[in-house]
Amino acid sequence: MSQTLEQITTGVIEGNIQGIRQLIQKALEEGLKAEEILQNGLIVGMNEVGKRFKVAQMFIPEVLRAAKTMHAGQELLHPLVTDARAVRVGTIVIGTVQGDMHDIGKNLVGMMCEGAGFEVIDLGFDLSPETFTEAIKVHQPDIVGMSALLTTTMRSMGHTLKAITEAGLREKVKVMVGGAPVDAEFAARIGADGYGHNAVVGAELARKLVEAA
Amino acid sequence: MRVNRHNYEINATPRLQVLSEDQIEAIYYASLRVLYETGVRVYATEGVDVAHAGGAIVEETTARSSLVKIPPDMVDKARATVPSKVVVIGPDRRYRMELFKNQIYYGGGSDTPFTLDPYTGERRRSTYQDVKNFARIAQALPNYDFHMSLGITQDTAVGTYDRWQYLAMLEGTSKPINITAVDIEGVRDQLEMALIRVGGKDEWRKGPIFSLYIEPVSPLSHSREVVQKLLFCCDNDIPFVYTPCPLAGATAPATLAGLLVQALAESLFGIVLSQLRRPGAQIIIGGLMSNMDMLSTIYCYGSPEMALLSAAYTDITKWLRVPEYETAGCSDAKLFDEQAAMEAAINIATSGLIGGNMIHDVGYLDSGLTSCPDLMVASDEIIDMVKRILQGIEVTPDTMALDVIAEIGPGGHFMEHDHTFERFKTEIWRPKLIQRQNWENWQLAGGQRYGQRVHARVIEILESDTAPLLDEAMFKEMRRICELADARHKDEELDVKMFV
Secondary structure, three states: OOHHHHHHHHHHHHOOHHHHHHHHHHHHHOOOOHHHHHHHHHHHHHHHHHHHHHOOOOOHHHHHHHHHHHHHHHHHHHHHOOOHHHOOOEEEEEEEEOOOOOOHHHHHHHHHHHHOOEEEEEOOOOEOHHHHHHHHHHHOOOEEEEEOOOHHHHHHHHHHHHHHHHOOOHHHOEEEEEOOOOOHHHHHHHOOOEEOOOHHHHHHHHHHHHHHO | OOOOHHHOOOOOOOOOOOOOHHHHHHHHHHHHHHHHHHOEEEOOHHHHHHHHHOOOEEEOOOOOOEEEEOOHHHHHHHHHHOOOOEEEEOOOOOOEEEEOOOOOEEEOOOOOOEEEOOOOOOEEEOOHHHHHHHHHHHHHOOOOOEEOOOOOOOOOOOOOHHHHHHHHHHHHOOOOEEEOOOOHHHHHHHHHHHHHHHOOHHHHHHOOOEEEEEOOEOOOEEOHHHHHHHHHHHHOOOOEEEOOOOEEOOOEOOOHHHHHHHHHHHHHHHHHHHHHHOOOOOEEEEOOOEEEOOOOOOEOOOOHHHHHHHHHHHHHHHHHOOOEEEEOOOOOOOOOOHHHHHHHHHHHHHHHHHOOOEEEOOOEEHHHOEEOHHHHHHHHHHHHHHHHHHHOOOOOHHHHOHHHHHHHOOOOOOOOOHHHHHHHHHHOOOOOOOOOOOHHHHHHOOOOOHHHHHHHHHHHHHHOOOOOOOOHHHHHHHHHHHHHHHHHOHHHOOOOOOOO
């Protein structure tokens, strides 16, 4: 294993955003292929972050810094890889549904998804069903993620799903939902493809949904 | 020279202080800078207009919102008219909350999506019946001074649930209620119901039977519904709670002082807007501030920071002389277990010792997602203990009992003395469910854990016969308001049943 790759792995774990670009540049100069840097450097680091988070050795702010570092590395490698999907596993459009201004959970999911290799298009909050359908047409995402904190606005998730179906877009995207009052049963009732009970699980779910597609 | 401070300061009630006056002023003036330099985002033109007319600077207006900056003199002006006391009285006029400095009142929290079923222990979506049950329990517990739903009615229409929820509460309790509302139409309907319950507008003016819970979104955002509700309350003599729920490290700075600065700026905006709309408008500022757990990402309801922040905020509101909304009796445990009892005891004691006013969320588990009747009953006893501590120790010639000590002398006993006979009941607190029997008697009584005794009390309350609080005509009239609201909003509901 190249020492530079190890440094890249450590860079991701430590969240060294400034250093990661230089390290990747160095690895490329050493003749390493973009795929190798990605697989044996960045992804190894992010997997380790996941492991440490699960046993309470790393915490959300550290995980987010690592995810940001990972993302910065991916952006650099993106033009260099032959299979773009190796770097960018998919595109996800996320937003908080109509009537709801609570976006902290949605923001967290967005950052986690970026760390998991997604291109994330964050539409914001208090979004009408039409905003979602238009975004699907424009961005052609693999996944749409909806968030709500209130039971009254959970209803908007149902309305948005209906609008997506009526616009003939339902077959084109997977839909995942989340938020404190949301649960798997509700997700099933309104016909979503998945529910993540927190941001980490949400990002894992997003990966599963694109891999299954 | 050693000075005995007690000669100068009688501290008959034990109390806690988290912030010094200097610290409070530092936080207050920092909040004024936030309001003036950073500003707040307001998503309702009517609110922006009121603020602007009152002297606020309005910038960065978009289709949905404006950035509103409040000069310090506007806050000074608002503070001159904001009431230092707010009163809410239950439909049964004996239940009275006089919210001002150091007056403590405990009550539930509202709108949890889940309930722990008292019979099966199952965690499930809460229903109309659950909300009614929680209200009945609150009615039966002497240390509950006001009530909040402790559940969202999820077997009723989703968009008009608030009216049904209020009806369920009115069926169960005649104590003051802190309601929630979907929007101002929801407030209007519930006000109409309240006027039926209390017997008209004049009675309402003598003592409003509900306050409205209003929650701006941290950081520094005041949504359309929030602003509309605030203005509606000002126009209609409705006391209201204006409580941001900032989360350290997520929707507020990770440092607790930074969170307090931000929370105060959020509340002060509510004070300014309400006093511009109607000087004297009855606002209670609060009161739910905590940290995000950096592993689970939950909003911590049982953390020491939650108790500490609430206490610090109480210090600030006492200095401001504005009634305060506070949080206690809650936990992050999933069941009523040892963690729940421990966390609730800590935050109930802290809120009592600091002298918080309207102390809500008693009965919350699971980071505010699940309500638990057992925690309500246990908290009632915890509150009772705290109130005993707050009574302090009276120190007089009589209570120092020098003559009694002299009379008994070395080696005697006090059990038969008149002084004991006369004073033990008023001096020594007596438990209700806490068990102090010796081992043998405890075993003879069934050898139950505290949790089992608490649960038995829950069932006893639920199965006791109580006279209906609403007569049939009154109930029908209020129910009609709920049904009309459902009919008006029928088309907004989903085709599928969302919950139960």
